[in-house]
Amino acid sequence: MMLLPCPWCGPRNATEFRFGGEAGRRPDPASASPEEWRRYLYFHTNPAGWSTETWYHGAGCRRFLTVERHTVTHEVRAARDTATGTTGEGIS
Amino acid sequence: MSSPLARSPIPPGPATERDGWEVDARVPGGPLTLSDETPLAKVHVRAPFDGASRAALGVGFRRTRRADLGAGEVLVVGSGPGEWLVLGAPGTAGALRAAVEQRLAGTGEFTSVLDLTHGRALVRLHGAAAPAVLAGVCAIDLADAVTPDGSAFRTSVAGVVTDVVRDDLGGTQRSGAAASDNGGVRSYLLHCERSSGRYLADALLDAGRLSGLAMTGFRGLA
Numbered sequence A: 001m002m003l004l005p006c007p008w009c010g011p012r013n014a015t016e017f018r019f020g021g022e023a024g025r026r027p028d029p030a031s032a033s034p035e036e037w038r039r040y041l042y043f044h045t046n047p048a049g050w051s052t053e054t055w056y057h058g059a060g061c062r063r064f065l066t067v068e069r070h071t072v073t074h075e076v077r078a079a080r081d082t083a084t085g086t087t088g089e090g091i092s
Numbered sequence B: 001m002s003s004p005l006a007r008s009p010i011p012p013g014p015a016t017e018r019d020g021w022e023v024d025a026r027v028p029g030g031p032l033t034l035s036d037e038t039p040l041a042k043v044h045v046r047a048p049f050d051g052a053s054r055a056a057l058g059v060g061f062r063r064t065r066r067a068d069l070g071a072g073e074v075l076v077v078g079s080g081p082g083e084w085l086v087l088g089a090p091g092t093a094g095a096l097r098a099a100v101e102q103r104l105a106g107t108g109e110f111t112s113v114l115d116l117t118h119g120r121a122l123v124r125l126h127g128a129a130a131p132a133v134l135a136g137v138c139a140i141d142l143a144d145a146v147t148p149d150g151s152a153f154r155t156s157v158a159g160v161v162t163d164v165v166r167d168d169l170g171g172t173q174r175s176g177a178a179a180s181d182n183g184g185v186r187s188y189l190l191h192c193e194r195s196s197g198r199y200l201a202d203a204l205l206d207a208g209r210l211s212g213l214a215m216t217g218f219r220g221l222a
């Protein structure tokens, strides 16, 4: 079982989440060129190493999370709520 | 014309009518039981995670509290970050929704209060062996140290996204107390989308077959 440390819910089975791919800033829809959209949608770094990713905890807190995960060892060194920055400390 | 009768997605044993609902008429009892609590009023609240609304509801994410918000005794559940579920007696949903809305009106925060009573299913798994049954279909640590009485979490139960609320019955302290061992009998409320309710009940009965889990009558919050 792959575990992800949700900042709101604690460690959870990865099947509770939806993988959102590498985290990146979405281009401005009003001004982005087709080339910029293609790069944003289809060009990824795919590192064998540390990767900053978006995960959605659909079966738990229903929040979007930004997770720093090592793609080789699956070690997770940081996880925070994408919108609020919550890291899980002090939630009660 | 008689008023319409509300029905749970989980078929009852011998049925009777109560507060406009068809409920299982059996007297609740037995060492390990599953009861259909769908008739309980279910009001959903959304508000900022840690502001005046949280203070007004008196409980935060992952905890529960028994209270009277102006429409009889209810169980307030911190079901998500900025999300609450308020459970009350059958037939009180309208009054409860209005009472919660009124309570939150003074906070000045952007909130929404919705009556979800007929859109959700709710069952109670009750008995000392309840954690063993639940552990078969849910990956959360159910030990007192991790999920004591009065704790709540949302997770996958038999593949269904479910709000799980530990609400031990018959103890010396009510939910929300910090003490984990209050002498009560282990009890879990499981809350999910109505369309998954029958499946969830069947899956739990299946998981509890070897432990002697049996369906029983409606209990309510008491």
Ligand SMILES: [Zn+2]
Pocket (backbone or CB within 6 Å): A006, A007, A008, A009, A010, A057, A060, A061, A062, A063
């Ligand atoms: Zn979560």
